[in-house]
Amino acid sequence: MRAALGDVAGALCLVCLAAALDFRYHHAEELEAFLKGVHAAYPSFTHLRSIGRSVAGRDLWVLVLGRFPTHHKIGIPEFKYVANMHGDETVGREILLHLIDFLVTNYRRDPVVTRLLNNTRIHIMPTMNPDGFEATKVPDCYYSHGRYNKNGEDLNRNFPDVFESNNVTIQPETQAVMNWIKNETFVLSANLHGGALVASYTFDNGNSVTGSLKGYSRSPDDDVFIHLAKTYSFNHASMYKGAGCDNRQPFPEGITNGYSWYPLEGGMQDYNYVWGQCFEITLELSCCKYPPEDQLEQFWRDNKVALIEYIKQVHLGIKGQVTDKNGNPIPNAIVEAKGRPHVCPYRTNEHGEYFLLLLPGVYVINATVPGFKSMLKTVEVPNNAGNFSALKCDFSFSEVSIRTRAASCPKTPLYQELERTSAAGKPTLHLFVLMTIMLVIFK
Secondary structure, eight states, rough: HHHHHHHHHHHHHHHHHHHHHOSSSOOOHHHHHHHHHHHHOTTTTTEEEEEEOOOOEEEEEEEEESSSSSSTTTTEEEEEEEOOSSSSOOOOHHHHHHHHHHHHHTTSHHHHHHHHHOOOOOEESOSHHHHHHHHHOOSSSSSOOGGGTSSSOOGGGGGOOSSSOOOOEEEEHHHHHHHHHSSSOOOEEEEOOOEEEEEEOOOSSOOGGGGGGTOOOOOTHHHHHHHHHHHHHHSSGGGGOOOOOOTTTOOOEEEEEEHHHHOSSHHHHHHHHHHOEEEEEEEESSSSSOOOOOGHHHHHHHHHHHHHHHHHHHGEEEEEEEEEETOBBBBBBEEETTTTTSSOOOOOOOTTEEEEEEEOOEEEEEOOOSSSSEEEEEEOOOOOOOOOOOEEEEEEEEEEEOOOOOOOOSSSOHHHHHHHHHHTTTTTHHHHHHHHHHHHHOO
C-alpha cells in the first residue's frame, strides 16, 4: 500500500512539474528548482549533480537519467546533451528542459522511452554558460555580449586544439566539462547552439593531413559523422530541407562539415572526438539566437523526434571488454577498427570496456595491449541502434595477467606533427608519429 501511495504521490508531483514547465525562458533559480523537483519526484532513475561552477559561482547542473543514474554500468553507453554554451543562444536550453520532462513523464509508459532509459545513461546539461544567459538583458537574433562567459571568453574557442596551439586560458566552465569528459565513458554527444539551422560535424579545424586544402576537414570516422548529422537533420521538422536562414548559406540535406562552413579553433566537438573518445556534433537549432518566448513550443515540436532518434545512435557499432587470462579487465588497451586510426588511439576504460561507433558492415577490430601481440577479430556489424544495444565483441588475452597503467594523450596539436612529416615527403613517418604518441601514452 505504501508503495502504491508513493507511486501515486510521484505521479501527482510530476503532473505539477509538467504543469509548471511552460514554454518560456527559465532563469537560473527556476532552472535549478525544476531540476531539483524532477529528481525529488523520481530519484530511482534520475541523479542531479553539479559538475562545477561558472566564473560567477553558478552551478553547472547536469541531470542524469537511466536505470543506473548514479554510476556507470558495464555495457551501458553514456550519452550527453549540452546546451547554452553561448549564453545568448537560448533555444537549446529550453528544449532540453522539455526533453527531461518528456523522458521522466513517459518512462515505464512509452515503450521506446522505457527501452532507451533502460539501456542508456543520459546526461543533460541545459546550460554550460549560465552567466552569459543571465547577462543577456536585451534578446537579439544576431549578437550580444551574453555569448561570452563572465570573463569575456568564448567557451567554444577555449578547448585545447588538435591542429594548432591556441594558447588560451582555460575557463572554469571549460575545465569543468573537460573533467566531466575525463571521468565518464561518453560515447556520443551533441552541443546545442543557435544562429543557423544545420547539423555540423567534426572536424571544425584542420590541416593538409585532414584535407583542409580542399575545403573539407575529414576525420577517420567521416561516414559515421555524416550519418549522425543526417539522423538529426532528417528527423527534424525542416532542417533536412537545407534552406539556410534569410537567404544565407544553404546546407544541402541540412548538414555540413564544420571546417567547410568556417574554420574554428579550440572547439568542443573536436576536443570530444580526439581526447574524449566521444563523437559529438553541433546542432544549430534556430535562425534567431534568442527568439521570442511564444516560439519555444514550436521549437520543441520541431526537435522532439530528432532529439530521441539521435540518442538511439549511441548503440551503433560494437562494444565489449578486454580481459586478461584470469578474466580481469585490462584498462588502457587500444581497440580500433582497421583503417580508422585515431590520432589519439581509442582505449579501454577502467572496466576494460570499449565502444566504437560504426555503420553496418564488415570490420577488422584490432585490440592491443602494449608489450603483447595484438588480437584481430573480423566482425559483421548490424544496425542495432533500434535494438538499443551495440554488437558485443570481447577480447581475452590469455598470456596477459597485468593491469596497464593510466594512460592519456598529451593535450598538444597532434595533427601538427602529422602534417610536418607529410610535408617532409615521408609518409611512413605517419605511422612512426602514431607509434611515438602511443609510447608517450604508455610510458
